[in-house]
Amino acid sequence: FVADCSKFQAGYVALIGKPNVGKSTLLNGIIGQKLSIVTAKPQTTRHRILGICSGPNYQMILYDTPGVITKQMHKLDELMMKSVRSATINSDCLLLIADICHPPEQVLGTLDEGAVNLIKSKPTLLVLNKKDKVKQSEIQKKQEWYEKNSGMDEVIPVSAKFGLGIEEVKQWLVSKLPLGPAYYPRDIVSEHQERFFVSEIFREKIFQLYREEIPYCSQVNVVRYVEREAPAKDFIEIEILVEKESQKAILLGKEGKALKTLATAARLDIEDFVDRKCYLEIKVKVKEDWRKNEELLEHFGYSG
């Protein structure tokens, strides 16, 4: 048996919704394991966390965007909004999540113009979450109302918490992914999940904190990840490879200050992600032309 690669579908899905509607819970339901942090406190999703769901003939990469699509915004909200924008612009379809109990004016009325335009330009699924909280007749009424009046391509009521309707959501999302090869190794979620996300968080921070060539010449490698029972901290050994001594100097900064800033920023996000305290040990190494070294690339999971 030879798999038909021409039928493989891969792409990006952006999750949008206000805080507390159940985005993280739904994401975890779709992927089938705990990936982002579910919490009763609103706005704890500070950075967008990427989840990957791979099947035999598809791979979807989900962004759990911070839920801040409101008209009045503070400075921090604006910054978060920017990451919402970039996540949605790069996505192949949108997944708008709302609380079925919220009034429709609240669900649709707070979407700003940019969000509305994005919704018009991509296939959009409206998920009405927490259907376990209302009666069947009410669910149907809400669904019909949104189908008529919201302008979304599809409306599916679900209960993320109780796993109802998730399969239908998954099928709709997969149907919107373009044909193409997988973006990431297919076993990444099951086998290297935490290591992978730790290196992704580092990559994101390096992009935010350094200019020019640094983000492109550095490779973050999680050498060791040791989970420990609280109150002990998880131990994470990280190696950052660059190509030249001069790049190493930039990465470290004066008296190592730049690296310290990077380490702290990354650690806070990693702790948020794994939901435990972490201790990071970071080594910066010069490895000439690591990008050209096929053996190394294979080791890092880049080979096809």
Ligand code: GDP
């Ligand atoms: P986020 O802020 O949008 O990421 O929302 P979370 O996934 O963190 O969930 C916020 C709260 O809503 C948590 O207390 C969840 O347990 C709860 N929740 C999520 N999905 C459902 C659902 O389908 N039904 C009910 N009753 N509660 C839910």
Ligand code: MG
């Ligand atoms: Mg969340």
